[in-house]
Amino acid sequence: MLHEHHPLIGKEIAVRKISPLSIRAAADEARFSLRIDPARAALAAGALGCALPGKIGGVASSNGVTALRLGPDEWYVVASPAQRAAIEAGFAELYATTPHSLVDISDREVGIEVEGTAALLALTSAIAFDIEVMPVGSGCRTLFDKAQIVLIREAEDRFRIEVWRSFAYHVWGILQAASREVALDI
Known part of the structure; x- marks a missing residue:
């Protein structure tokens, strides 16, 4: 696609x-910009299927997902195109209890x-x-x-x-x- x-x-x-x-x-990969309170990073990691690095500049990879911490509350996420829908669904469910912004920047x-x-x-x-x-x-x-x-x-x-x-x-x-x-x- x-x-x-x-x-x-x-x-x-x-x-x-x-x-x-x-x-x-x-x-070709799915790419996301994630903004979330760092205190809620563990919840986001559960929705993502990959730990979010704690240090700015840190990279974590797991289950075909890579997350790079760009700023105090900003992560750049790369995953396979097949994982896009699951990541979006996980964060949609998380939104009910945890404010965040997940933007698909794949295109x-x-x-x-x-x-x-x-x-x-x-x-x-x-x-x-x-x-x-x-x-x-x-x-x-x-x-x-x-x-x-x-x-x-x-x-x-x-x-x-x-x-x-x-x-x-x-x-x-x-x-x-x-x-x-x-x-x-x-």
């Missing part, structure tokens, strides 16, 4: 020289996976902070050139970018330019 409208579907940038780098469109954003020993080099071409010190299993909202993104460090050499669909080609173009520099050892 959403997969049909993914602006980067089927695209991949692969550099296999000295510093391997692979950049590809992430699989607004797309994912880009950046992987390889040159992933840091490619990302630092357009991110102003030192992502090398970003711990594995953490994430943040930041700017990639002029586009707002959510960046998650999944492993030492694997990152995930979540970006608004309207900025996806812009981010992709910068990553493409960075991959050419990696390929040329610039």
Whole structure:
């Protein structure tokens, strides 16, 4: 369904020289913006099927659901499209006793996976902070050139970018330019 409208579907940038780098469109997923009182996070975790990280920048994953804490009362949630209805139903039931905001942002954003020993080099071409010190299993909202993104460090050499669909080609173009520099050892 959403997969049909993914602006980067089927695209991949692969550099296999000295510093391997692979950049590809992430699989289609359900995405949510969750706002809830942190004191009620355990109730939300029950509806979500995944613990909500307590530390800002923390990432928790369970049952195919990933939650990133972006702010004092804000989480970014990614799940498989098949889980969308169950998550929405769980939070609809929770709303009767716990005020919160769960917004489906699946159509607004797309994912880009950046992987390889040159992933840091490619990302630092357009991110102003030192992502090398970003711990594995953490994430943040930041700017990639002029586009707002959510960046998650999944492993030492694997990152995930979540970006608004309207900025996806812009981010992709910068990553493409960075991959050419990696390929040329610039």
